[in-house]
Amino acid sequence: MVTGGLVFVVAIALAFDFFNGFHDAANSIATVVSTRVLTPKIAVLWAAFFNFVAFLVFGTKVAATIAKDVVQPDTLTLAVVFCGLIGAIAWDILTWWLGLPTSSSHALIGGMAGAAVAHAGWDSLGAAGFQKIAVFIVLSPILGLLLGFSILVGVMWAFHRYRRVDRLNRGFRRMQLVSAAAFSLGHGGNDAQKTMGVILAVLIGEKVVSPTASVPLWVVLSAQAAIALGTAAGGWRIVRTMGSRITKLQPVGGMSAESAAAATLFFTAHAGIPVSTTHTITGAIVGVGMTQRLSAVRWGVAGRVVWAWILTIPGAFTVSWALFQLIKLG
Numbered sequence: 001m002v003t004g005g006l007v008f009v010v011a012i013a014l015a016f017d018f019f020n021g022f023h024d025a026a027n028s029i030a031t032v033v034s035t036r037v038l039t040p041k042i043a044v045l046w047a048a049f050f051n052f053v054a055f056l057v058f059g060t061k062v063a064a065t066i067a068k069d070v071v072q073p074d075t076l077t078l079a080v081v082f083c084g085l086i087g088a089i090a091w092d093i094l095t096w097w098l099g100l101p102t103s104s105s106h107a108l109i110g111g112m113a114g115a116a117v118a119h120a121g122w123d124s125l126g127a128a129g130f131q132k133i134a135v136f137i138v139l140s141p142i143l144g145l146l147l148g149f150s151i152l153v154g155v156m157w158a159f160h161r162y163r164r165v166d167r168l169n170r171g172f173r174r175m176q177l178v179s180a181a182a183f184s185l186g187h188g189g190n191d192a193q194k195t196m197g198v199i200l201a202v203l204i205g206e207k208v209v210s211p212t213a214s215v216p217l218w219v220v221l222s223a224q225a226a227i228a229l230g231t232a233a234g235g236w237r238i239v240r241t242m243g244s245r246i247t248k249l250q251p252v253g254g255m256s257a258e259s260a261a262a263a264t265l266f267f268t269a270h271a272g273i274p275v276s277t278t279h280t281i282t283g284a285i286v287g288v289g290m291t292q293r294l295s296a297v298r299w300g301v302a303g304r305v306v307w308a309w310i311l312t313i314p315g316a317f318t319v320s321w322a323l324f325q326l327i328k329l330g
Helices: 004-023 025-034 040-056 061-068 078-098 104-120 127-158 165-205 217-233 236-245 251-271 277-290 299-329
Strands: none
Touching: 004 078, 004 104, 004 165, 004 217, 025 040, 025 165, 040 165, 040 217, 061 127, 061 165, 061 251, 078 104, 078 165, 078 299, 104 127, 104 165, 104 277, 104 299, 127 251, 127 277, 165 217, 165 251, 165 277, 251 277
8 A cells, every 4th residue: 555654765765866876976977087088067967877778778686685685575664664764875975975985785785774673683684685795795896906907907918019199098088988888887777776676675565566576667767767866966075086086097097997897787787786886996996006006096095995885884774773763762
């Protein structure tokens, strides 16, 4: 049955999706902006378009993982989902204000877990889903780093005798348009699906759809639209950190980092594994920087980013757990 409470919680979920796009706009556009291939305004529109059309390319396996494997579906009441979303949004706002590229996806997972534990205890969490996520918290930035390093080394080896550097740079600037589009496609195919999964879980819990139902088309379209609009709004504090503070990027490096991150996201979306697009592109940027020399990477900034990653799930968990306790007291 559709109630006012259900409509309100779905609206909050879409608001989180919008802020996910706003917060993670840096993932999609930082490299293409920092290399000056596109202006910031054109870059966000480019990324937003490919965020939106991602549903035409990818299935909804990631949404199913979020809906059924992270928290036991019968635990996801409207109050639990509301507190989980507010915890994730609060963490995103804090890290956006600090200019830290943390994972909105992991904030969502931590927020949902904190509210579920406050409601029904630790048994409410799904071990299989958390194991999958825990493994790829480590693996996604490593895969991005290794692929970013390998792609750029391969490109440098292939073109090391090419003397027309100006023409070569023009070519890589054009290629970076494609790699930025591919990464934005992967971002939309991964991150928007997490919100789809939350909405699907609420619809199942409220008995609006059956437990075996696939994601309704209106949920797919609204989630993709929300993340695309958020990306179009942009998040410039984080763009600066991602695009210039970690390492200095040239078009060939930007193309390599985006290609590496896009390949990782395509693989994980196909496998239904919810990963952090932030972690993936940051690892790829570090890998690209390492091809010059280790000192080309600003390890102090990278260290702050890693600490923000480590604290994201427990931070959002704590906020949503505390909020649910306040609601119970009220």
